[in-house]
Amino acid sequence: MNNARHITLPAGFTAAGVTCGIKTSGNKDMAIIASDTEASTAIVTTRNQIVGAPITWCRTILPRGYGKTRAMVINSGVSNVCTGAQGLKNAKIMAEETAKRIGAEPQQIIVASTGVIGHQLPMGKVKLGIAAAAGALGRRRDSDVTQAIMTTDTMQKSAVVFTTIGRKKVTIAGIAKGSGMIAPSMATMISVITTDAAITPAALKKALTAKVNRSFNAVTVDSDTSTSDIVAVMASGRAGNANITAASKDYRKFETALGEVCNELARAIATDGEGATKLIKINVQGAKSDKDAEIAAKSVANSPLFKCAVHGCDPNWGRIAMALGKSQAKVEADSLSIRIGETLIFHRGRPTKFNAKKVSKYLEASEVEVSCDLKLGKGNFTALTCDLSREYITINADYHT
Amino acid sequence: MNNARHITLPAGFTAAGVTCGIKTSGNKDMAIIASDTEASTAIVTTRNQIVGAPITWCRTILPRGYGKTRAMVINSGVSNVCTGAQGLKNAKIMAEETAKRIGAEPQQIIVASTGVIGHQLPMGKVKLGIAAAAGALGRRRDSDVTQAIMTTDTMQKSAVVFTTIGRKKVTIAGIAKGSGMIAPSMATMISVITTDAAITPAALKKALTAKVNRSFNAVTVDSDTSTSDIVAVMASGRAGNANITAASKDYRKFETALGEVCNELARAIATDGEGATKLIKINVQGAKSDKDAEIAAKSVANSPLFKCAVHGCDPNWGRIAMALGKSQAKVEADSLSIRIGETLIFHRGRPTKFNAKKVSKYLEASEVEVSCDLKLGKGNFTALTCDLSREYITINADYHT
Numbered sequence: 009m010n011n012a013r014h015i016t017l018p019a020g021f022t023a024a025g026v027t028c029g030i031k032t033s034g035n036k037d038m039a040i041i042a043s044d045t046e047a048s049t050a051i052v053t054t055r056n057q058i059v060g061a062p063i064t065w066c067r068t069i070l071p072r073g074y075g076k077t078r079a080m081v082i083n084s085g086v087s088n089v090c091t092g093a094q095g096l097k098n099a100k101i102m103a104e105e106t107a108k109r110i111g112a113e114p115q116q117i118i119v120a121s122t123g124v125i126g127h128q129l130p131m132g133k134v135k136l137g138i139a140a141a142a143g144a145l146g147r148r149r150d151s152d153v154t155q156a157i158m159t160t161d162t163m164q165k166s167a168v169v170f171t172t173i174g175r176k177k178v179t180i181a182g183i184a185k186g187s188g189m190i191a192p193s194m195a196t197m198i199s200v201i202t203t204d205a206a207i208t209p210a211a212l213k214k215a216l217t218a219k220v221n222r223s224f225n226a227v228t229v230d231s232d233t234s235t236s237d238i239v240a241v242m243a244s245g246r247a248g249n250a251n252i253t254a255a256s257k258d259y260r261k262f263e264t265a266l267g268e269v270c271n272e273l274a275r276a277i278a279t280d281g282e283g284a285t286k287l288i289k290i291n292v293q294g295a296k297s298d299k300d301a302e303i304a305a306k307s308v309a310n311s312p313l314f315k316c317a318v319h320g321c322d323p324n325w326g327r328i329a330m331a332l333g334k335s336q337a338k339v340e341a342d343s344l345s346i347r348i349g350e351t352l353i354f355h356r357g358r359p360t361k362f363n364a365k366k367v368s369k370y371l372e373a374s375e376v377e378v379s380c381d382l383k384l385g386k387g388n389f390t391a392l393t394c395d396l397s398r399e400y401i402t403i404n405a406d407y408h409t
Numbered sequence: 410m411n412n413a414r415h416i417t418l419p420a421g422f423t424a425a426g427v428t429c430g431i432k433t434s435g436n437k438d439m440a441i442i443a444s445d446t447e448a449s450t451a452i453v454t455t456r457n458q459i460v461g462a463p464i465t466w467c468r469t470i471l472p473r474g475y476g477k478t479r480a481m482v483i484n485s486g487v488s489n490v491c492t493g494a495q496g497l498k499n500a501k502i503m504a505e506e507t508a509k510r511i512g513a514e515p516q517q518i519i520v521a522s523t524g525v526i527g528h529q530l531p532m533g534k535v536k537l538g539i540a541a542a543a544g545a546l547g548r549r550r551d552s553d554v555t556q557a558i559m560t561t562d563t564m565q566k567s568a569v570v571f572t573t574i575g576r577k578k579v580t581i582a583g584i585a586k587g588s589g590m591i592a593p594s595m596a597t598m599i600s601v602i603t604t605d606a607a608i609t610p611a612a613l614k615k616a617l618t619a620k621v622n623r624s625f626n627a628v629t630v631d632s633d634t635s636t637s638d639i640v641a642v643m644a645s646g647r648a649g650n651a652n653i654t655a656a657s658k659d660y661r662k663f664e665t666a667l668g669e670v671c672n673e674l675a676r677a678i679a680t681d682g683e684g685a686t687k688l689i690k691i692n693v694q695g696a697k698s699d700k701d702a703e704i705a706a707k708s709v710a711n712s713p714l715f716k717c718a719v720h721g722c723d724p725n726w727g728r729i730a731m732a733l734g735k736s737q738a739k740v741e742a743d744s745l746s747i748r749i750g751e752t753l754i755f756h757r758g759r760p761t762k763f764n765a766k767k768v769s770k771y772l773e774a775s776e777v778e779v780s781c782d783l784k785l786g787k788g789n790f791t792a793l794t795c796d797l798s799r800e801y802i803t804i805n806a807d808y809h810t
Binding site for chain 1 (some may be wrong): 731738755799
């Protein structure tokens with residue numbers, strides 16, 4: 009994967025990732041993803057009430073969450089959160105420096121930062137980094153970009169989907185960072201998606217919003233939500249298809265393809281949860297509503313006792329029933345059924361006589377599935393999480409403020 | 410403490426704890442706390458939608474949560490949850506057997522069970538255990554009772570408070586079990602409180618409800634909520650004070666003393682959180698309402714990232730601000746201040762230049778305090794939790810279903 013192209017595969021984009029010294033490790037820490045021309049753009053940002061300066065900047069330049077931009081600049085190492093007026097000024101300077109180097113306006117530059125919070129960005133290094141990244145923009149070093157946006161991630165995360173819209177080949181590619189502090193609202197998660205599809209900003213925003221809820225927002229690693237999350241999608245229009253609007257017959261096809269990219273990136277984030285040894289999918293069906301299904305699924309996904317049980321390969325249906333029951337979603341023990349993989353372990357309020365050794369063996373896999381049928385309606389939702397290991401504690405007890 | 414009296418200190422109560430073989434360890438697993446005569450009684454039970462058969466029994470005999478009872482019978486080892494009609498029958502049999510042995514009616518017996526769920530109680534052993542405990546009732550072996558209700562607890566938990574009501578000496582004593590699956594609604598927590606005060610059942614219920622919210626319900630070890638929680642208080646009236654009603658001038662004094670017992674037991678539960686090395690108090694003040702303060706305090710208390718940081722003695726104000734911001738409570742970064750112990754570490758949206766080494770040293774203590782002032786109103790709440798350690802994972806990954 010290290011040599012594979014992804015973020016620059018859609019026509020019209022260049023990218024670069026460089027080291028400018030924000031991270032003391034010497035790892036890459038500054039990235040630019042640029043569109044040759046104005047790109048239709050949509051963003052979705054964190055729901056945390058406390059947000060970083062870059063989020064404030066993005067909400068200022070894209071007040072409705074969509075519009076036209078030219079590039080996204082991302083640094084890692086320092087997140088520019090809780091940094092006051094100086095922090096806001098620095099986020100704006102990042103946009104200005106990037107704009108100057110690529111020949112655009114500051115209002116056309118999306119800014120994102122990730123890393124420790126409460127520290128001011130070292131602006132001397134940041135400016136040199138932006139100049140270096142702008143100078144290195146190209147189509148051959150996409151893995152430099154994924155590296156430059158990583159913090160505690162243990163692997164690079166990217167996805168590419170090809171589709172055909174109006175006889176034109178369309179490519180949608182995405183990268184993401186995030187492994188801890190991931191929760192219902194896309195915590196400490198940054199994702200950039202590029203596509204050469206021609207689509208209006210409003211239609212792009214509609215598609216992104218629709219897909220984020222069942223992908224990025226379905227992931228919860230530790231129920232914690234960061235102050236800096238952003239998913240941005242830029243569409244260059246270079247595929248040459250007829251411009252997609254929300255009313256086009258092609259809209260649904262584009263939305264579906266975008267959803268595939270979002271799903272793949274979301275899965276990668278859950279798999280890379282801090283200290284995780286396995287990916288856990290929690291399907292809830294038969295809820296009174298989709299919202300109830302989401303609440304119930306996330307209650308299981310966020311239960312430390314459940315996540316420890318899966319880590320220990322213990323088919324602990326009691327902790328699943330407990331987590332469903334404690335949620336605000338409507339649950340009735342007597343209608344509830346629970347499966348681990350294919351095995352029915354709990355049926356209508358009672359455990360079944362299942363083969364515990366067999367189910368325990370199933371739980372040793374790197375990807376496992378728990379399905380809960382509430383039998384109260386038609387609502388469904390799938391949440392993604394990972395197991396809770398000693399390594400999670402080690403990573404998060406020793407991380408330095 | 411092992412030889413100290415507590416639960417039988419208030420006049421009119423006897424108790425016993427015995428081994429009857431429900432636990433394979435051979436540890437004590439059956440307890441009875443009995444009142445010589447009918448006692449005013451109040452209970453508060455779990456908010457989980459899935460409840461054990463003993464909870465159903467208690468709600469049947471005390472539909473309004475208060476009334477008159479004669480005894481409480483508690484077993485550990487098997488919790489009698491998700492056990493269907495047979496489970497309900499078994500809970501009733503426990504009441505019947507206890508009633509028969511002490512000369513009471515089954516409807517006068519509170520039943521509680523804790524331990525693994527989904528298994529039927531071994532009723533032969535249970536009946537012999539009840540007979541043995543009833544035969545051993547006395548005032549000299551209170552620690553047998555605390556032992557008999559323990560599961561993963563590492564220490565016995567009891568509290569005694571003395572007060573004077575209408576010139577009469579009144580004693581209130583309590584015991585509790587619970588260390589894991591503790592959360593907003595008193596998860597896997599059983600507590601019995603005895604008092605010799607004369608008080609009406611309705612007044613007793615009012616006092617218990619008022620105090621449970623700021624004590625037992627302020628504790629969260631892992632955000633998980635059990636199916637079996639119950640707090641019961643029995644008042645023998647033997648102190649000889651004028652019968653307290655909710656309108657009595659003595660009511661407030663009794664409620665305050667009851668609150669002290671609840672607080673001490675709640676603190677003991679948080680301190681004994683699975684794998685915990687320290688007790689964490691999270692004070693939130695200046696919230697728009699008390700409810701908002703509770704939501705904000707519990708959001709911090711339930712954050713695995715925050716709990717790991719405290720475990721690692723890291724003065725990580727960022728994780729505290731993040732946890733406040735992600736909650737449903739109204740929070741504004743620019744008005745927010747955070748203290749760890751006495752040290753102001755975050756003020757109006759920015760970290761202060763605090764001495765990180767000094768604060769880290771403070772966090773090494775066995776009891777630490779975090780105070781957050783939202784400066785938005787007058788609401789306040791204190792949540793209790795513990796740090797998150799590797800040992801928590803070990804306990805909960807290896808616990809067998």
